[in-house]
Amino acid sequence: MTKRENKQKMTFTILSGDSTDGDGGFGIGTISLDNVTPIIIDPEENDIFIDMDALHGKSKIEKKVRFKPDKEHAGPNPKCFWIVWLTLRNDSLGPYYSGAAACEVLVSREDRRIKLGYKSLPEHVNNMDKSLKNQFILSHMDMQSLGLLREYLKEYDVGYWQRSSEDLKNQLGKSI
Numbered sequence: 001m002t003k004r005e006n007k008q009k010m011t012f013t014i015l016s017g018d019s020t021d022g023d024g025g026f027g028i029g030t031i032s033l034d035n036v037t038p039i040i041i042d043p044e045e046n047d048i049f050i051d052m053d054a055l056h057g058k059s060k061i062e063k064k065v066r067f068k069p070d071k072e073h074a075g076p077n078p079k080c081f082w083i084v085w086l087t088l089r090n091d092s093l094g095p096y097y098s099g100a101a102a103c104e105v106l107v108s109r110e111d112r113r114i115k116l117g118y119k120s121l122p123e124h125v126n127n128m129d130k131s132l133k134n135q136f137i138l139s140h141m142d143m144q145s146l147g148l149l150r151e152y153l154k155e156y157d158v159g160y161w162q163r164s165s166e167d168l169k170n171q172l173g174k175s176i
Helices: 052-056 121-132 143-156 158-163 166-173
Strands: 036-042 047-050 065-068 079-091 094-107 115-118
Touching: 036 052, 036 121, 036 143, 047 143, 079 121, 079 143, 094 121, 094 143, 094 158, 143 158, 143 166
Parallel strands: 065 115
Antiparallel strands: 036 047, 036 079, 079 094, 094 115
């Protein structure tokens, strides 16, 4: 075994909670996704649901799909989904929706064992980061999906909705 093979590789990790318990040692700079919830919207079926497996690219809509960052890879007339990275925060008044950013996912309608699809991994990473930084990136979504998201967030917990920023309400309120 060479000296190079012996060295432990440093890799980016996603950890739950405070990995260092405040000691300032190993693990500083990692990202906690404890407050991020992936919401999947299927506008064609009027369906919206939480799928935590989306954090690892293994949601129900992503399984058995070979993705490329080219929309044409998904074929003609692909099925459109949205993954919305929703961040929740808590303040003295209670929890609220603090950030949300949507990413488009296209999946071929072909009847194949492994379907073809479109997904931009950099867009997902950047939008998740923007959501964590309390930004709302929803204006590029279609009207139906915005309406589904608005109703879902209101019904999930009306208190969360009421304590959320006007920016979120404005972006979702323009849908109808």
